[in-house]
Amino acid sequence: MRTPSILPALFATVATAAAVVLLLLADQEWEVATMAGVAVAVLLGGMRLGWGETVHRSATAHRRIVTPVTWLAGAVAIFLLREHNFELLMLCTVMIFMIAGLGLTVQFGYAGVVNFAAAAFMGIGAYTTAVLMNSTALPHPVVILLSGLVSAVIGSVLLLPLLRTRGHYAALITIAFGILFRTFLEVNDALGGPQGLKVPGLELFGHAFNDAIEINDDVEWSFYLNYAAGALVVLFLAYELVRRIERSWMGLALDAVRLDETAASAFGLNGAAWKITAFSIGNFLAGVAGSLYATITAFIAPASFTFSDSLILVSIVILGGLGNPLGLLPAALVVVVLPEKLQVIQEYRFLLFAILVIAILLLRPGGLIPRRAREYPE
Amino acid sequence: MDLALLAQHALNGAMLGVIYALVAVGFTLFFGVLDVIKFSHGDVVMLGAFTGLATSIGLSSAFGSVPPWIAVIVITLTAVAAMALVGALMAKFLVLPLHKAPTLNVLLITLMAGTVIRESVRLFYPQGSNPKPFPRLLPDGAVNLGRLTLRFDSAILLAIGVIAIVGVHLLITRTRLGLAIRAVAQDPETASAMGIPFQATVLATFALGSGLAALAGVVNGLYYSEVNFSMGLLLGAIGFSAAVIGGLGNVYGAILGGFIFAALQTIGAVALPIASAYKDVFAFGAVIALMAWKPAGLLAERSAERV
Numbered sequence: 266m267r268t269p270s271i272l273p274a275l276f277a278t279v280a281t282a283a284a285v286v287l288l289l290l291a292d293q294e295w296e297v298a299t300m301a302g303v304a305v306a307v308l309l310g311g312m313r314l315g316w317g318e319t320v321h322r323s324a325t326a327h328r329r330i331v332t333p334v335t336w337l338a339g340a341v342a343i344f345l346l347r348e349h350n351f352e353l354l355m356l357c358t359v360m361i362f363m364i365a366g367l368g369l370t371v372q373f374g375y376a377g378v379v380n381f382a383a384a385a386f387m388g389i390g391a392y393t394t395a396v397l398m399n400s401t402a403l404p405h406p407v408v409i410l411l412s413g414l415v416s417a418v419i420g421s422v423l424l425l426p427l428l429r430t431r432g433h434y435a436a437l438i439t440i441a442f443g444i445l446f447r448t449f450l451e452v453n454d455a456l457g458g459p460q461g462l463k464v465p466g467l468e469l470f471g472h473a474f475n476d477a478i479e480i481n482d483d484v485e486w487s488f489y490l491n492y493a494a495g496a497l498v499v500l501f502l503a504y505e506l507v508r509r510i511e512r513s514w515m516g517l518a519l520d521a522v523r524l525d526e527t528a529a530s531a532f533g534l535n536g537a538a539w540k541i542t543a544f545s546i547g548n549f550l551a552g553v554a555g556s557l558y559a560t561i562t563a564f565i566a567p568a569s570f571t572f573s574d575s576l577i578l579v580s581i582v583i584l585g586g587l588g589n590p591l592g593l594l595p596a597a598l599v600v601v602v603l604p605e606k607l608q609v610i611q612e613y614r615f616l617l618f619a620i621l622v623i624a625i626l627l628l629r630p631g632g633l634i635p636r637r638a639r640e641y642p643e
Numbered sequence: 644m645d646l647a648l649l650a651q652h653a654l655n656g657a658m659l660g661v662i663y664a665l666v667a668v669g670f671t672l673f674f675g676v677l678d679v680i681k682f683s684h685g686d687v688v689m690l691g692a693f694t695g696l697a698t699s700i701g702l703s704s705a706f707g708s709v710p711p712w713i714a715v716i717v718i719t720l721t722a723v724a725a726m727a728l729v730g731a732l733m734a735k736f737l738v739l740p741l742h743k744a745p746t747l748n749v750l751l752i753t754l755m756a757g758t759v760i761r762e763s764v765r766l767f768y769p770q771g772s773n774p775k776p777f778p779r780l781l782p783d784g785a786v787n788l789g790r791l792t793l794r795f796d797s798a799i800l801l802a803i804g805v806i807a808i809v810g811v812h813l814l815i816t817r818t819r820l821g822l823a824i825r826a827v828a829q830d831p832e833t834a835s836a837m838g839i840p841f842q843a844t845v846l847a848t849f850a851l852g853s854g855l856a857a858l859a860g861v862v863n864g865l866y867y868s869e870v871n872f873s874m875g876l877l878l879g880a881i882g883f884s885a886a887v888i889g890g891l892g893n894v895y896g897a898i899l900g901g902f903i904f905a906a907l908q909t910i911g912a913v914a915l916p917i918a919s920a921y922k923d924v925f926a927f928g929a930v931i932a933l934m935a936w937k938p939a940g941l942l943a944e945r946s947a948e949r950v
Contacts, residue, residue, distance in 0.1 A: 448921075
């Protein structure tokens with residue numbers, strides 16, 4: 266078979282990055298609405314015409330070039346927004362939601378372990394970061410890593426009940442945990458109660474992220490550029506981790522356990538061990554996302570980690586296409602950016618997302634960009 | 644602690660238990676016939692309470708002052724009927740189409756339907772985001788039995804709840820509809836083969852469960868004299884917990900679970916050394932521990948997985 270051209274993949278990457286920048290910079294509501302319409306038309310029309318297939322083939326054939334170009338495009342997009350505080354903050358939020366969504370992808374999408382407490386695990390990461398930064402002098406990258414680990418360790422409390430139950434019973438355990446966590450934060454004075462905690466800014470090798478970057482007297486770049494760059498690096502690491510898990514024998518094992526645990530165990534796979542692995546990796550990523558969230562917003566409170574927020578995270582994963590990390594970008598954009606840009610819908614956003622997810626589940630259960638069947642090299 | 648105080652707490656706990664049991668029975672009925680969890684159930688409770696509230700406002704503006712007992716009956720019947728309809732519609736258009744899809748999808752779609760209900764009340768009910776006073780329609784007095792105070796309204800609500808639970812029990816065990824529900828719950832295919840209409844039974848079950856939810860909402864509103872658009876989330880989680888503690892699919896398990904959860908909350912509020920604010924933390928923590936101990940609930944059916 267002829268090797269597909271690299272152009273479709275490159276074009277798709279650059280077009281996506283450009284669309285994200287334009288969407289973030291658009292300040293008229295009709296511009297945003299038009300862009301959303303065009304995006305939907307391209308997505309749906311493209312599916313019909315098989316563009317998705319073309320792009321996919323081209324990207325697979327030239328993985329070694331296309332992957333770096335994609336991340337480079339992300340970096341360029343951030344750089345183009347260097348003077349826009351609010352837009353960069355939104356982009357940071359999108360990336361944080363994507364990191365948490367990657368965690369959910371491993372849990373929901375690969376291992377089939379339900380987790381309706383993703384926001385609670387983000388909260389654990391965020392509070393760990395706040396406590397560690399306020400009371401210790403640990404280097405901040407270590408704090409972020411520790412936040413993820415603490416989240417995974419606290420999550421392991423749920424492992425025993427999760428492994429012993431299945432289906433709805435398991436869902437209940439995470440829901441109960443999410444509600445318990447939020448109530449606990451609100452009544453606990455040591456962690457600031459309902460008022461929450463302040464979080465100092467990140468520092469890396471002596472560079473304070475909260476300082477604006479002064480190029481010269483006239484030009485000053487937003488300090489959010491620091492955070493956006495940091496979030497992009499973390500997103501890159503998380504994405505590569507999840508992608509590698511999926512493409513490796515681990516992903517195969519996780520898929521087998523999800524699809525039929527009994528059959529998987531007949532082939533010698535230890536279902537419990539794989540579920541533990543997936544649940545812990547997912548909570549680790551959620552904790553890291555929460556940690557970043559805490560440093561970027563500089564302030565955390567129980568109200569940011571409610572059951573509704575967990576549902577929003579689940580909506581992102583379902584909307585994008587369960588099990589497909591690529592779908593997280595459009596889904597997170599829809600969930601984070603659209604309500605900010607379209608003030609009309611701001612007030613109605615939970616209602617609209619709920620209706621959107623219902624429509625997706627009824628009409629297009631695979632999500633915006635459905636996960637592809639595994640391909641084996643010949 | 645003396646006996647009178649203990650009895651007072653037991654009475655309050657019983658009141659909560661009745662409300663939780665009414666919600667939990669719905670969860671367990673739905674699970675029985677379709678093996679699904681309808682997580683919008685808590686929000687149906689809330690919508691039922693708001694329907695009752697709107698009806699009472701409509702009543703007093705249309706007829707001036709209405710005798711309170713008529714108002715209570717009209718409010719309850721309207722709320723129950725409206726929610727029964729809502730429940731049947733949700734079953735028809737959201738749950739049944741996904742019947743063959745992964746169970747997670749049904750859980751999700753009903754969670755989202757719950758969000759739609761919650762947000763719609765918040766956005767479209769006049770000043771829906773504020774807590775609303777629920778009319779006090781029940782007599783105010785109380786009798787003192789020693790140092791135990793028994794409020795009339797609590798006694799009436801307790802009686803309503805107990806009657807409803809007994810009524811459900813009789814409906815399930817003594818009527819043709821109950822027989823159909825039990826048959827479909829046990830084996831849908833065989834039930835269909837015996838001439839029991841599958842879809843009609845499912846819709847009737849959802850109507851029944853949602854009607855009970857509306858009753859729970861009205862009882863809740865009358866008891867606390869306040870309703871709030873977000874009350875359904877916690878009530879739903881509690882009702883679900885109660886149904887699961889008892890063992891999904893088992894009506895008596897759900898009733899038992901409702902009272903157990905109320906007992907846990909009351910114990911958490913009364914007996915914990917730290918602070919009564921931790922009562923929900925304690926109750927949900929205990930639910931998680933219970934699930935680890937009895938993964939399929941206390942009154943679980945014995946079942947082997949078919950491969």
